[in-house]
Amino acid sequence: MKVLLVEDDKTIAAGLDYSLQQEGYDTTICHDVACGKKQIKGNKFDLILLDVTLPDGSGYELCKMVRERSDTPIIFLTACDDEVNVVMGLDMGADDYITKPFRIRELISRIKSVLRRYQKDDESKSIIELGNIKINILEAKVYKNGEEINLTALEYRLLLTFINNIGQVLTRNQLLESIWDVAGDFVNDNTLTVYIKRIREKLEDDPQNPVIIKTVRGLGYKVGG
Known part of the structure; x- marks a missing residue:
């Protein structure tokens, strides 16, 4: 299960990378929009985790790019749970969001929930x-x-x-x-x-x-x- 994580805080990214790998996920880490775009163009992922605020843009930009190409599950990681920001992310096609700081077990639970929904959709299409x-x-x-x-x-x-x-x-x-x-x-x-x-x-x-x-x-x- 390949996961792309775009998070500019390298400490948070390293912790998430370790935890996700412990759960059996194959993670790719990016710290900015430019890297995220490169990975999205060149690879296929089963799930994408996007920080909203990035040094050279925002996760919304990457979300839009992904949705123009595929229906890959997307979860936003945001420091702001302001309703406008949350609604904007969901309206752009994100599947869920989680507000920082969060417990890793909560994130893993959210990830599994989103992936289960997609699996059911795939089964119905089959x-x-x-x-x-x-x-x-x-x-x-x-x-x-x-x-x-x-x-x-x-x-x-x-x-x-x-x-x-x-x-x-x-x-x-x-x-x-x-x-x-x-x-x-x-x-x-x-x-x-x-x-x-x-x-x-x-x-x-x-x-x-x-x-x-x-x-x-x-x-x-x-x-x-």
Whole structure:
């Protein structure tokens, strides 16, 4: 779990660095906005802790920069609990704030709480439902009416291609490119037809009249939309 800490007080930063590492976090420390920007541009973090007041700017500037790029969790560390400052930070997209001085256990608790919220969001996004079909992306499992359906690696990869492009018509060439090297075998146009037929037999209530993987005549195939 990678954490970026931007804090100009080097004593506080060193203490937080030690405590976070003891909790198993991989920390990167910055003491100003310039360093923070460099790290945000060049690395991906799981959580960002921002001091509000920095020698060359403010944490708000970094928060705005992060939100333009991602939904990475952000917690403000502030010496001022003035309502205007707190609201400003939250309105800019921060997930929480903690007022200095604070106990390290309180900060760790806040961090875990924020990360749990994001984990739940990620889990909800990982479940795709198409009628009576449910695809759990995290587990790479497919269910029909609550019962698991066994798909081969190629069949699952093909289904995943459709899921990642819901509502879009995919040509046969696009589908072939998506599954080309999965099995290490040559996949030709006829093989693609066979795999789509197999997936329909496993997922559709009536494979002869598919409602999940639809044929768009002259163009290709489409799921949803």
